[in-house]
Amino acid sequence: MIRKLRSLILLCSLLFSMTAKSAEETATEEPEENKLPLMYYQIAPNILTFYQSTGRKIGYIVVQVQIVVRGQDDFDLIDLHLPLMQDALIDFFNRQDKKTIEDLTQRESLRQQATQRIAEVIQDEVGRNIVENVLFTQYVFQ
Template identity: 35%
Template structure:
């Protein structure tokens, strides 16, 4: 039996496999180029946005008041506990307070007068009407009165108001 030899390739059939290979290479290069452009564009946009944010931050820092310092909070511990006699019934109020100031040195100077400050606040709290304190407006009024009282003491003892706000960090009525 004789072996059959494969038929010689036709001149047109040679081009088809090479053409497919060229097509695959062109598609792969185009795909890699598209991915590269996508990554480059994303990086450029993100970098441009971060540069704009940095510029805005710098402008905001320059535009801020030069004398404005960050807030400092001083927690007054232990919490204030006062009692009321309301309609023949004993009632209690517990308030935790934080003082907000901007100058550390002045706040330290005010700490020297902490016993007097606590006394003023206890007297202020114990003189309140229990029913008025059950409303949000009553609580806000008490907070403003406490702020005014602390600022008055600071003005009298140190010569400056020192405390911007008195903040209630816990407020319990029973």
């Protein structure tokens, strides 16, 4: 009787561990869309715009921007709507003040805001957000 009980407990624990492992594997599988490779679209030419500096002085900023998307289809959509994104980025940087542009601690915040702005523009055009990230690979101001 005790042997049967032990066998039953062992069988139940094996079944439970196999079910748990199967559920864990299913949960860790990536959705189909995430299996597409990351692609980096470099906006060319670099974004160059002016901003209000101190007093009557005007400063300028040059930013090299890379847009991260998944797959060739999304890459092609970025290429198609490039002028809208360039305009949005120029407007975005134009609205920043000297302190924000020159402050190293604000750069990550600027990058996140630029990502959000580009995502909004592309969402309006294609009906979905295809932007994974926006990277500043060069950032020069004077």
